[in-house]
Amino acid sequence: QVQLQQSGAELVKPGTSVKLSCKASGYTFTSNHMNWIKQTTGQGLEWIGIINPGSGGTSYNVKFKGKATLTVDKSSSTAFMQLSSLTPEDSAVYYCARLLQSSYVMDAWGQGASVTVSS
């Protein structure tokens, strides 16, 4: 079955960067685009961006341009999101979610990775 296994919780200092991973299994990794989503109590769910694992092509929410960088490693079927210049406002749970291009539904989600930015 389709599974997206995300990396664990991170506690990081302001001004630093963090790289989250999302390992896909149960399907052909390059067949489906991968989304990244931010969840906070105050802002709810926010779409960060999407990457085509086959081509590496990306599309970002303008709000997260310069903050998030999406990449993939096809050899390990893993998607990555690097968050840079972290501030406390970046503290959140981050999800990866597979997109079914035929219906534009996010049909499989990772379990989420908590990022806490604190000195």
Added chain:
Amino acid sequence: QITLTQQAESLWVSPGEKVSITCRASQSLLYTDGKHYLSWYQQRPGQTTKALIYHASIRTDGVPTRFIGSGSGTEFTLSIEDVQPEDIALYYCLQTLKKPWTFGGGTKLELK
């Protein structure tokens, strides 16, 4: 960007009842292919987020028939008939018509 408004932050329901969750979009989610790019998701503690409905009214594989999506244009509803205890969760709508894709604020279903 398109704003999705889920008016109710919380809804209280008893098992066996029917409940409706609404999602209003700031512009029509109808594309030229005749489909609405509106989907619904369920978040339960300790479980991965689950897609329930896409194109406003089509259930994803394995979703029980008590989950019914309806609506068109800018007004959409997720109805749950004969609510079960396992339906107590957070529900979100999502539009994938126009980037940046946006979510509704969420509706928490709680037991009376």
